[in-house]
Amino acid sequence: MPKTAEIKTLQNTGSKTKTLISPAIATLVPVIGFALAIHVYSNELLLTYMAIYVALAQGVNIMYGFTGYLPFGYFGFFGVGAYVSGLAMLNYNLPPVVAVIVGGLGGALVGAILSPLFRLRGAYFAIGTLAASEAIYTIVANPSLQSITNGPYGLNLANYYSSGMAYGSAIALVAISIIAVSYVRGSRFGLTLKAIRDDPYSASMAGVNVPRQRFYAWLISAAIAGMAGSIFGWATSVFYPQAVFDSSLSVLAIVFALFGGVGSVWGPTIGAVLLYSVYNAIGISNPEYFQLIYGLVIVLLVLFAPRGLLGFWNFFAQKIRRKRVTND
Amino acid sequence: MRTKALLASAAALGVTLAACGSSSSSSTSSGSSSTPAAPAQITVGTTYSGSGAYATSSIPEYDGIKFWVQQENAKGGVFVGAYNKRIPVKLVAYNDLSSATTAATQYNQLITQDKVNIFIADFGSVLTAPAVSLAEAHKVVLFDQTGTGIPFFTPQNKYIVLCDLPVSSIWPDVLAKFIISKKIKNIAAIYDTNDFDASQATTLKSDLAAAGINLSYYQGVPTSTTSYGTLLQTISAQKPDAVLEFGYAANDTPFLQNVQSSGMHFKMVFTVFPGQLLGLFQQQVGNAGLQYTYTYGTNFYVNYPTVTEGLNSATFATDFAKAFPGQLNSLSLDGYNTGLVVQASLKNAKSLSQADIRAGAMAASGNMTTLDGKFVLNSEGAQTGELLPVAQLFPSSTGITLKAVYPASQATGTAVYPAPGA
Numbered sequence: 001m002p003k004t005a006e007i008k009t010l011q012n013t014g015s016k017t018k019t020l021i022s023p024a025i026a027t028l029v030p031v032i033g034f035a036l037a038i039h040v041y042s043n044e045l046l047l048t049y050m051a052i053y054v055a056l057a058q059g060v061n062i063m064y065g066f067t068g069y070l071p072f073g074y075f076g077f078f079g080v081g082a083y084v085s086g087l088a089m090l091n092y093n094l095p096p097v098v099a100v101i102v103g104g105l106g107g108a109l110v111g112a113i114l115s116p117l118f119r120l121r122g123a124y125f126a127i128g129t130l131a132a133s134e135a136i137y138t139i140v141a142n143p144s145l146q147s148i149t150n151g152p153y154g155l156n157l158a159n160y161y162s163s164g165m166a167y168g169s170a171i172a173l174v175a176i177s178i179i180a181v182s183y184v185r186g187s188r189f190g191l192t193l194k195a196i197r198d199d200p201y202s203a204s205m206a207g208v209n210v211p212r213q214r215f216y217a218w219l220i221s222a223a224i225a226g227m228a229g230s231i232f233g234w235a236t237s238v239f240y241p242q243a244v245f246d247s248s249l250s251v252l253a254i255v256f257a258l259f260g261g262v263g264s265v266w267g268p269t270i271g272a273v274l275l276y277s278v279y280n281a282i283g284i285s286n287p288e289y290f291q292l293i294y295g296l297v298i299v300l301l302v303l304f305a306p307r308g309l310l311g312f313w314n315f316f317a318q319k320i321r322r323k324r325v326t327n328d
Numbered sequence: 329m330r331t332k333a334l335l336a337s338a339a340a341l342g343v344t345l346a347a348c349g350s351s352s353s354s355s356t357s358s359g360s361s362s363t364p365a366a367p368a369q370i371t372v373g374t375t376y377s378g379s380g381a382y383a384t385s386s387i388p389e390y391d392g393i394k395f396w397v398q399q400e401n402a403k404g405g406v407f408v409g410a411y412n413k414r415i416p417v418k419l420v421a422y423n424d425l426s427s428a429t430t431a432a433t434q435y436n437q438l439i440t441q442d443k444v445n446i447f448i449a450d451f452g453s454v455l456t457a458p459a460v461s462l463a464e465a466h467k468v469v470l471f472d473q474t475g476t477g478i479p480f481f482t483p484q485n486k487y488i489v490l491c492d493l494p495v496s497s498i499w500p501d502v503l504a505k506f507i508i509s510k511k512i513k514n515i516a517a518i519y520d521t522n523d524f525d526a527s528q529a530t531t532l533k534s535d536l537a538a539a540g541i542n543l544s545y546y547q548g549v550p551t552s553t554t555s556y557g558t559l560l561q562t563i564s565a566q567k568p569d570a571v572l573e574f575g576y577a578a579n580d581t582p583f584l585q586n587v588q589s590s591g592m593h594f595k596m597v598f599t600v601f602p603g604q605l606l607g608l609f610q611q612q613v614g615n616a617g618l619q620y621t622y623t624y625g626t627n628f629y630v631n632y633p634t635v636t637e638g639l640n641s642a643t644f645a646t647d648f649a650k651a652f653p654g655q656l657n658s659l660s661l662d663g664y665n666t667g668l669v670v671q672a673s674l675k676n677a678k679s680l681s682q683a684d685i686r687a688g689a690m691a692a693s694g695n696m697t698t699l700d701g702k703f704v705l706n707s708e709g710a711q712t713g714e715l716l717p718v719a720q721l722f723p724s725s726t727g728i729t730l731k732a733v734y735p736a737s738q739a740t741g742t743a744v745y746p747a748p749g750a
Contacts (some may be wrong), residue, residue, distance in 0.1 A: 043437050043441055044436065046436060152526040153477070153527070156482070192561075202637055238461050240428075240522065242454060243458075277363045
């Protein structure tokens, strides 16, 4: 083998190994972290919710980070997942873990039904998804549908309650969502999504089937939210429609993703873990200050780190690298 | 290679999930019945809504609990029957900002981190819901203040006690009887599509149907509804003899404001919350908008001179007003009454185990009268003793006076029907 070809082969192998190792680390670190955290801090529900928010932030990441579509109504899929899985348990006696998967499918199905919203762009799309999710909430909570959804009376899953299993499932969902983002980021599919995000017309001219690729990303994102909602409902066990169709869920997931940095694998995980920890640390003592801090964080983020913490980190890393090159 | 990496990730995930699964079983507390040495203090844990949709109702309830703690600590603590002595009370409270999700994590914090002896839920069904399963799973008794939702009370759940109100589905029983007694036939009902209000509307509808009265207008609206103008136009077209609105305080207020601003006059207007937060409604709706309307007459307006636990109505009104000026209302009475239920449970309990505390509450059932009326629990821990009379708001020299008008046994005034000007 000629020397140059040998070097190229070695370089390719090194780069391939790197592309496999870094997603594995990005998946395993939070998974092991959550698994160990319960031995240090026994508020299992708080950790379950944190894991759910990590998954939601990754779901937002797939949608917004890779396609540029901001789903303000993301909570709709979450609520649908909670209801579909809850009803699957109550009506068909499905094991909760299977019901979580069914909840994810329910989220994806509603995602497919709402796909015409892609005719809208920017703020119109964001408002459109918000309105659609509010409509779903109103339908689910409607007393006329009591025989199907139990209307405003919510669901009682106390017979299926298992905090350990729910927590384990939440960790599994974290892994699934990060693996999904890693796949999207490193695949041809991810490249087409980025091309669509940057310039849908050019991408279309280059032969990318823009609606179909966006639709796939939308389905993955909706399925993650559906499963997150399923686990939330299972872990909370007794809930009303307003608890799972809560617009603040979307707001938090979006802020967590933006805070960490969208378009990356680590960003939403770091954002969700950090901000949700801060939320609860302050929330345990004086949560009224959280809203002030939350507001300040968003303002500072927009002003100084529009690409999130990872964008900030990359900026400084590049600066240091340039300085080193100059010194050399 | 990619598959191998994914398989390795999956294997590691399996190991970690197994690890966390084993931890969960050890993290739950058990309800041991052994009686160790008396604790230095009894820890009471709760959450309250310092802001948000439920703040106006939650804060007075929390004040009522604080007042009870102050009262007991002034005597050296709450009397614990198992140790035959008073033990000081420590109150741990977190602000859940009216968020059910935040409340859920804080409830878990109270149980798993603070390891409270007494676990009290926040106001209302929405914020109580996340506490129900947590309490049951950790075998901790949930002292449910005003979460009157039907799903909470099941035969298998032995860890819940409803303290201050009957379950919402029986609230309108007396109201239905009043309507039947007045021979009112053309009735319009509007309700919010949440458990608390929808269950009342359903009960009223079935009670009236049993008497051969069908509602001419029966409409559910989202709980977020704050504008009733169009709905009132539709209702007005039916020319009803009674208009009933079942909502939370945040709904009742705009409803009454809209009735007043529309210039419509109905023979009877009923809303839920003025009887619980009269001062607030006087500020927000005004006396003119409230006069001759009907509401539930809570026990706040009934005088209980003789009680078996805690302060009587008059002493509570005086002492509470001194401790928390301007905060006295029906919900602060509820908060104080929650303390009295806890007090009775601790007095009767044979140990501080949660099972014995629940048994203590059941022992008090039927044998305790407080300033909130007769305390009676059914086997599921649901309150059935404190039926709410129908009350009417009358103009008076001080602005507005609430008088119970039905049933006759609890009446302090006579109903004016139809309302003047209708």
